[in-house]
Amino acid sequence: MGTVTAPEPCIFCEIVAGRAPAHVVYEDAATLAFLDIFPFTRGHLLVVPKRHVDRLVDLAPAEYSAFLGAVVQGCRQVERLTRDYNVGLNQGRLAGQIVFHLHFHVIPRYNDGNPFGQTPRTRLESGEATGIVRDLGGPLRR
Numbered sequence: 692m693g694t695v696t697a698p699e700p701c702i703f704c705e706i707v708a709g710r711a712p713a714h715v716v717y718e719d720a721a722t723l724a725f726l727d728i729f730p731f732t733r734g735h736l737l738v739v740p741k742r743h744v745d746r747l748v749d750l751a752p753a754e755y756s757a758f759l760g761a762v763v764q765g766c767r768q769v770e771r772l773t774r775d776y777n778v779g780l781n782q783g784r785l786a787g788q789i790v791f792h793l794h795f796h797v798i799p800r801y802n803d804g805n806p807f808g809q810t811p812r813t814r815l816e817s818g819e820a821t822g823i824v825r826d827l828g829g830p831l832r833r
């Protein structure tokens with residue numbers, strides 16, 4: 692399956708292409724995982740297929756295994772920080788999706804509180820991100 696160009700500039704396609712910056716924690720032939728720029732918690736990461744698809748149901752069955760494997764890999768890396776985390780997919784505008792390139796969130800949990808609630812988020816700073824990527828054992832490339 693070839694690369695599909697997004698209908699309009701897609702920030703995650705730009706990251707995959709190396710034209711936009713990201714703090715990568717994991718990469719393989721089909722998948723990229725990087726830190727969320729407005730993290731709910733320290734180590735909040737996103738796992739995206741390199742091929743642009745909007746929705747989970749747009750993945751080809753042949754892609755399921757690699758993508759799920761990369762989500763598991765993201766979870767494994769987050770377990771270096773904590774055994775408690777949420778894995779989430781916002782699918783569609785009403786569900787809170789704002790970037791229309793498929794991505795799973797892996798959100799470490801360190802204390803009580805619903806990370807999907809109205810938690811204020813501040814932009815990730817580069818210096819801090821470097822330490823987080825290191826704590827996640829990244830950047831891992833396979």
Ligand code: AMP
Nearest residue numbers: 702713726727728729781787788789790
């Ligand atoms: P969603 O609401 O599921 O579409 O989440 C999109 C996520 O992407 C949000 O948590 C944003 O903070 C995050 N995000 C947007 N732009 C970037 C970027 N350039 N680098 C990293 N994360 C981003």
Ligand code: ZN
Nearest residue numbers: 701704743792
């Ligand atoms: Zn895209």
